[in-house]
Amino acid sequence: MTGAVDAARVEQLLEAELERFRAEHPRSAELHERAQRSLFGGVPMPWMMLWAGGFPVVAERAVGNRVVDVDGHTYVDLCLGDTGAMTGHSPPTVVAELQERLARGITTMLPSEDAAWVGEELTRRFRLPRWLFTLTATDANRTALRIARLLTGRPKVLVYSYCYHGSVDEAFAVGDGTGGTRSRDGNVGPPVDPAVTTRAVEFNDLDQLEQALAHADVACVLAEPAMTNMGIVLPDAGYHDALRELTRRHGTLLIIDETHTISAGPGGCTAAWGLEPDLFTIGKAIGSGIPSGALGLSESVSDAMLAQVDADYEDTGGVGGTLAGNAFSLAAMRATLGTVLTDAAYAHAIPLAERFADGVRAAYERHGLDWNVTQLGCRAEYRFQPRPARNGTEAHEAADPTLERYLHLHALNRGVLLTPFHNMALMGPTTTAADVDRHSEVFEEAVASLT
Secondary structure, eight states: OBTTBOHHHHHHHHHHHHHHHHHHOHHHHHHHHHHTTTSGGGSSSGGGGGSTTSSOOOEEEEEBTEEEETTSOEEEESSGGGGTTTTOBSOHHHHHHHHHHHTTOSOOSSOOHHHHHHHHHHHHHHOOSEEEEESSHHHHHHHHHHHHHHHHOOOEEEEETTOOBTBOGGGSEEEOSSSOEEEOTTOOOOSSOHHHHEEEEOTTOHHHHHHHHTTSOEEEEEEOSSBOBTBOBOOOTTHHHHHHHHHHHTTOEEEEEOTTGGGGOTTHHHHHTTOOOSEEEEEGGGGTTSSOEEEEEOHHHHHHHHHOTTOOTTTTTOOSOTTTTOHHHHHHHHHHHHHTSOHHHHHHHHHHHHHHHHHHHHHHHHTTOOOEEEEETTEEEEESSSSOOSSHHHHHHTOOHHHHHHHHHHHHTTTEEOOTTSSEEEOOTTOOHHHHHHHHHHHHHHHHHHO
8 A cells, every 4th residue: 555545456557558558559569579689678778678668668759848759659758868858859959059060070089169168157057166077977976986085085985875876886875774884775796895985874864974974984975965866855954054064074075966956957956055065066968968977176176186196187097088078078068058958948947847746736635645746946756655755765665666657657658758767757948838737637647546
């Protein structure tokens, strides 16, 4: 049981939706069967196996906030590449710039004119004065951890239980319930036990944070401003002020990862909440889907790095790669930041997230379900618990994969695409009120069927 929902009924409803999905997607099924012969799990990346139908729909094209699959179905896309296409798919201004850039060279190992513009714009938005470019936020996070260890001489990284920072090894750690740290269930081939590299604490628990920092072995705290990959877990009032004070008191650097929380506004939570990170990481959305990432450095961190005369940032330091900072990615970032992820875009999208949350809330309250919905800017997410979680463990324990799968597949079969990993919906510049209302209608129908 989840609230007033009968688990057996959920299974029955799910099976009916699976039958409908298989019947209506023969071409996607055929292509998936073919892919099984050459691709691991029949998909380009393992996380694509998480789509609710048992196999993913195969996309034929995506424009704005619409996806069309090979069976001819059109979807209102509220997934938007799990933030990677937060701009909407193929924004015309970005496409035009990239078409022109393709003709002038993609990668040269030389700077392009776009590089300084992007650095200046990132400084304007997020207030860190120096930048390095990567191809993903994962790359930026890995580099940030190396820099933090170099500058502090300390071995440990502090993360929050059930956080998400890409495929960074140190981040696949959770608290063990007794003050220690263990590997997260399902972790694949960690190079060492994460307890060796990481201290994991609960988000919003200042006592745990202070106790972990007091060991004087933590090089950095790697944190999202709000946790996002296990629902949206917002910080308590004053939490970030205390986090910043404690890290400074204990000589620990603070890394803020805004890869998902850029949903909060043009400058993410860093600008909206006045955060003061030592290092800053971001990716996905800033290139309109072209692989892009960036690492911001405070003045003190930049100066300290340059003072490390034996540090080989160009080669053995492992900072970036051959394609990092390539002309194509930088052109995508300049066009995205300059013409798409603007103040006006957020002014359009954030009220739509409020509308989405209102529609979800009205449906589950009407049918007597004790759920909640949380919003962060143009991002919103519902969860199957009475109150929003205060940390990742609470959110993890409230998960109901079967119920989630049913709600997602019910929506998919009616032309609405949600993020497969959790119940997240993202509004972009091309999302409309009618698109949000379509989800509200579909969600209302699904919730009614449960009760």
